[in-house]
Amino acid sequence: MSRSPGAVVTSTPSTTGTDPAIEAIDLVKTYGKGTKSVRALAGVSFTATSGIVLGLLGPNGAGKSTTVKILSTLSTPDSGSVTVAGVDVRRHPDQVRRLIGYVSQKPAFDPIGTGRENLELQGRIHGMSGRNARRRADELLERFGLGEAANRLASKWSGGMQRKLDVAMGLIHRPRVLFLDEPTTGLDPEARVDMWAEISKLATDDRLTVLLTTHYLDEADSLAARLVIVDRGRVVATGSPDQLKSSLGGDSVHAELAHADRHDRVRRAVEAVPGVTRVTVDGTALRAWVPDGAAALPGMLAALGEAGIALASVSVARPSLDDVYLHYAGRSFQQAEEVRA
């Protein structure tokens, strides 16, 4: 852990003696040579305990796909080491390939095959008998609600169904670790929510370890038990979404002042409230940061009342992952995405 260049917020020690499902140490990867070379990864380290959804969150070009390609034996790092399900990826790629499912960012089914043909072929490639592959394909078609379309060419399916087929193909051989590279990018909102439900079932019902990459903050927030935030080839923060948000100093209390004056008096009154770490006043907007907004609110209201300050409204906000990203990456997520576009 200490080798991670970014902030490590969590401190939950592994309670079991088992190896982590995924361990990446100091991955460095450069594409191309000379002046045109691109440093995709500049020392990425993280671990995932088994049976969780780990979210790799970052803007486009952060190095998410590169990391997943290395973990899934597709690509090799310039330096660094990786183990997946306890197996050294660089030394025993063949073993790792039996233990993982890989769903790439690009659609990976054969459009000229039917859904069932795609699934059965994938099962057979993993050494399943014809009958077992057929049975497992049926099971997955059923589970993902693809049964009715099973015998139609996959190229004729909707985008959401096609993406589910990709995921189902990654599951056919019951892998221990599943890599999902941007599984919901390009899907309509309904299909996204549908996919979210399937993904969250994977870790709970199937006890799979899932590494999910995404550039959607809301997706990372709702699916990942643990987040690794990457920016420009580096890990900038790790922890559960809640831990990361709390690490920013807790909640912020927003109050709208009735009058835009007496700022010094306002500030002094609020700063005196126990727990308040920072106060800003700008026009009629008052913001105060506290570890626990609900607990601090009565004290703040009392202090402002005593000082004779009238309020128009007041609200408490939890920090968002946007705030987390801004804090650790030093730029807003929005901005980071725009730089690439």
Place this chain on the structure above:
Amino acid sequence: MSTFVGHSRLLTLRSLRTLSRQPAYLLFTLVQPMVWLLLFGQLFRRIAELPGFGAASYVEYLTPGLVVMTAMMTAGWSGTSFIQDMERGVMDRNLTSPVSRAALITGSLAHQAVTTVVQSLIVFGVGLATGARYRGGIRGVVVVLACAVLLALIFAALSDAIALLVRQQEALIGVSQFLAMPLAFLSSVMMAPALMPGWVGDVARFNPVDWAAVASREALTSTPDWGLVLDRGALLLALAIVMGWLATRAFRAYQRSI
């Protein structure tokens, strides 16, 4: 080894299924040889009357050469299905599965072999209809098919390897067009060796298209020189094995670039 055989079978079946659902691809690459056969076969009919040409008619001379030329040209497109697999995530999924690399190549080559046999029979049929006679009989035709398949394997493996190296459709087509035309013309496909300029004959001796054309024409004569056929056939087989091996190696280059 058994995974190699099993995977080769699965991937061959997949590609034949694709072929059966898109049979138009078979015809697409037949346009050019048909034009040559019908146009040049008639246009240059009197070439066969030149002293020393040594064939009953030009169409009869041209047909086996066009069979092997078609095999080469069509095989040059083989890599495009790899590129389609790369543009989708199919290639990456395969490479993260425990699939044998050699089986990926074998599947592609088996598909190409079937395509070649079907196309060759069509060219033979059109040749027959325009006056060619195959004096070597069924045996001769089978030998021509074998030569065409070996030549197709050589160029399909080369095309697959290039696809893995350049990873772009346009670049692949460019490279294979750049190779195909000179190889077709610097051979005895169109013109009898006795009447070729000396240097073309010298170059042709190192040209696999010429090996296949020479062996094919010989096998179709009424009294073939089997030694010559075997010699050229062995060269084709050896080169096909080398190319298949190279194509399998090219996966490493692909994986280094992604």
